[in-house]
Amino acid sequence: MTSPPYRPDRAARPAATESQASAPAELFPPQVRESFPALVQARELYLDSAATTQKPRAVIDAVRNYHESATANAARGTYPWATALTQRIAAVRARTARFVGAAYPEEIVFTAGATAALNAVALSWGLTALRDGDEILYSPADHATNVLPWYLLRDTLARFGRRIELVPYRTTPSGHADSADIADKLGPRTRLLTVTHLHHVFGGLTTLADIRDRIPGRVLVCYDCSQSGGHLPVDVTALGADFAVFAAHKMFGAPGTGILYCRRRVHSELRPFLPGGGTDAQLTAGGFGTGQMPGLLEGGTPNIPGILALGAAIEVLDSYGMPAIAAHNRVLTRRLLAGLRGVPGVDFLPGPAHAGDTGHGIVSFTLDGISAADLGFVLAEYGFLVRTGTHCVPETAGDAESVRVSTHIYTGLDDIDRFTDRVRALAEEFA
Known part of the structure; x- marks a missing residue:
């Protein structure tokens, strides 16, 4: 079995929080990523599946x-x-x-x-x-x-x-x-x-x-x-x-x-x-x-x-099963919310952070001290590819910019942890 492709920011991280340690294991193994050629070749971590998904080899x-x-x-x-x-x-x-x-x-x-x-x-x-x-x-x-x-x-x-x-x-x-x-x-x-x-x-x-x-x-x-x-x-x-x-x-x-x-x-x-x-x-x-x-x-x-x-x-x-895909994204959303809630200055847009459910693989937020566009640029420098801006909402253009993180089956819990660790480090730097 081949190892999963390189992922950014693999430096040692602080021990997982209690909420992270108790989170369910991801439902799809990292080897799923090998079915998506662009991910095998990439050194970056793709967190923009709400904009477009990666393409499997069959497609x-x-x-x-x-x-x-x-x-x-x-x-x-x-x-x-x-x-x-x-x-x-x-x-x-x-x-x-x-x-x-x-x-x-x-x-x-x-x-x-x-x-x-x-x-x-x-x-x-x-x-x-x-x-x-x-x-x-x-x-x-x-x-x-x-x-x-x-x-x-x-x-x-x-x-x-x-x-x-x-x-x-x-x-x-x-x-x-x-x-x-x-x-x-x-x-x-x-x-x-x-x-x-x-x-x-x-x-x-x-x-x-x-x-x-x-x-x-x-x-x-x-x-x-x-x-x-x-x-x-x-x-x-x-x-x-x-x-x-x-x-x-x-x-x-x-x-x-x-x-x-x-x-x-x-x-x-x-x-x-x-x-x-x-x-x-x-x-x-x-x-x-x-x-x-x-x-x-x-x-x-x-x-x-x-x-x-x-x-x-x-x-x-169909081969993966849509219920299983949805469950995988819910697990990732819970992990993402748990990690970002501990970051000072993070403010969530409407969505799963304000609801009793677990979400469906989409979380949007802002961070005090830096614009969403600048935060997205800095994150990209560290290899994290996220969407920023008003996300094609015409009546809020220029008024509700945010960073959006979105996942799919090729996203893993380790990816989410590295992302939230990086946001935490940047928040401390900007503070």
């Missing part, structure tokens, strides 16, 4: 093999190379549907990413379904991907004389959507409620389970699962989602690929998103007629290597 091979062997277009020819690819993409679609809990493969649309998927909801549904005076409930604290498309939709509709309202709701200190505030703001003109399943900065999990029976059937529910997909089990049917989006690059897949889940009940309300070659819509003298999903929203040549890489990524995730 890298899927992209390379497409370009090296029998490269063709899918659904465009009857020769074996093309038909084989068409069948493989259909198989990936079916597997993706099972992975996210969709009832039917045709509820899965492949997009250019989560951003493209949410914009598809705005353009393929919102442009024609919303009427003057309708409302969308959203959180200003969410990622720009789940904020700006609704602002653009409002602006676009206003240019054609239709005015919709964007109604903001609050986030709790625990880092999830305030369901009581949402329930209070649901009104007779509410048509869409959009929420983040796992918040990308706070790490709070929102399921709306406590108010599900208070959401009228006419209100569609859209989940941004960019952060939860590949990090914890997701079941869009159990969530009661009408739309849900995923980013492949955050679930071991390749950048430029996304998943849009469209519940069957909304299919009749959808219009083509990117009409072009392959778009399954009836073109009549009066314009576009009805079409079949998912082809209605999949015009043009698909990102074939990205879709094949997504299929490989899901196979890898």
Whole structure:
């Protein structure tokens, strides 16, 4: 058995605290890291899996093999190379549907990413379904991907004389959507409620389970699962989602690929998103007629290597088991919180530090005496790669910068301990 790759800051550390010593052992061994080539080669410690995950060898091979062997277009020819690819993409679609809990493969649309998927909801549904005076409930604290498309939709509709309202709701200190505030703001003109399943900065999990029976059937529910997909089990049917989006690059897949889940009940309300070659819509003298999903929203040549890489990524995730991955991240989050709580000057953003749960692999904080950007720079000098800034939250730009630490199965307890030791040493230096 080979030894794990080099990790930074291996100097002798103080004895573990009582909370650290009693923490459960990590659920995945360090050898898991050897399946991720970039980590084997790196001397740094990667703690930014909420921004993008490292890629396992199987995903890298899927992209390379497409370009090296029998490269063709899918659904465009009857020769074996093309038909084989068409069948493989259909198989990936079916597997993706099972992975996210969709009832039917045709509820899965492949997009250019989560951003493209949410914009598809705005353009393929919102442009024609919303009427003057309708409302969308959203959180200003969410990622720009789940904020700006609704602002653009409002602006676009206003240019054609239709005015919709964007109604903001609050986030709790625990880092999830305030369901009581949402329930209070649901009104007779509410048509869409959009929420983040796992918040990308706070790490709070929102399921709306406590108010599900208070959401009228006419209100569609859209989940941004960019952060939860590949990090914890997701079941869009159990969530009661009408739309849900995923980013492949955050679930071991390749950048430029996304998943849009469209519940069957909304299919009749959808219009083509990117009409072009392959778009399954009836073109009549009066314009576009009805079409079949998912082809209605999949015009043009698909990102074939990205879709094949997504299929490989899901196979890898299934091999580890999503419940086990989620449990691993919970163990790491507890260890991280225990270590940072003992550091003078650390202040936590909303999230697991303010909640009774154990978190889901995301912790954001600030440190007295140094800006988040400078702290991130210094940490990088010691080999710790973390995210800093406002983390793509548009309405707090320049006002809520923080350091975010995020983990995955290739992160170990030893990594967390070395990180918190370094933050403690820097805090003493700045003090």
